[in-house]
Amino acid sequence: MLDTCPQCGYSLQGLPEDHACPECGLRYDRDSEVYKYVNPKALFLGLVGFIGGTGVLVNMVSTFGNISSFWRACMIVSVVVYFGMAAWFGRYVYRLYRSEPLVAVLPEGLYVRLLRIHGDRIAWTDVSRVAFSRAQKVATLIFLDGRPVLDICGVFASLSDAQRFVSQVAARIETSKKLPV
Ligand SMILES: [Zn+2]
Numbered sequence: 001m002l003d004t005c006p007q008c009g010y011s012l013q014g015l016p017e018d019h020a021c022p023e024c025g026l027r028y029d030r031d032s033e034v035y036k037y038v039n040p041k042a043l044f045l046g047l048v049g050f051i052g053g054t055g056v057l058v059n060m061v062s063t064f065g066n067i068s069s070f071w072r073a074c075m076i077v078s079v080v081v082y083f084g085m086a087a088w089f090g091r092y093v094y095r096l097y098r099s100e101p102l103v104a105v106l107p108e109g110l111y112v113r114l115l116r117i118h119g120d121r122i123a124w125t126d127v128s129r130v131a132f133s134r135a136q137k138v139a140t141l142i143f144l145d146g147r148p149v150l151d152i153c154g155v156f157a158s159l160s161d162a163q164r165f166v167s168q169v170a171a172r173i174e175t176s177k178k179l180p181v
Helices: 040-061 069-098 159-178
Strands: 033-036 102-105 109-113 120-123 127-133 138-143 150-152
Touching: 033 159, 040 069, 102 159, 127 159, 138 159
Parallel strands: none
Antiparallel strands: 033 102, 102 109, 109 120, 127 138, 138 150
16 A cells, blocks of 8 residues: 555645545555665755764864964865765755655556666566566566667665565566457
8 A cells, every 4th residue: 555656746645545646646556565775874864964074064163263374275175075065966856756766566567766777667467477586676577569678776675675576576476478469
């Protein structure tokens, strides 16, 4: 069961289990599941780095009255560069949260949004099978029409997540083969 639409972010709370998103029409059912993973450790370290860096900067700026004009100029430049970098990082984090990488297992196919793929729908009827690499937590889709395989990784928080994804995908592919065309 989905809380929000993986394609447009619309809240699906209170809607039937088997339905389509009222906003964008993406179909889902009770077995639909979204896989996404943002490493909280990396964000935490980024935040700690920013607070620490700001502390050092404040300390440095407090000596502003006692140093030569050359060092004052250097200080101003480094403050500007520092906040520029912090703004860039903040924007990166914001974008990651707004359009974070995810895959959604849906009745008609997969909805995929990875770093190089911006919101692509893949129909089950186009997929031949799914392979799985345990060691790297990579699920690989093999297509019927001979297009290159698609590796799905970076969205699984754990090995069991990745295994659940692969078994759901395999079941959906099986079901799609049994349906009359
Ligand atoms: Zn939607």
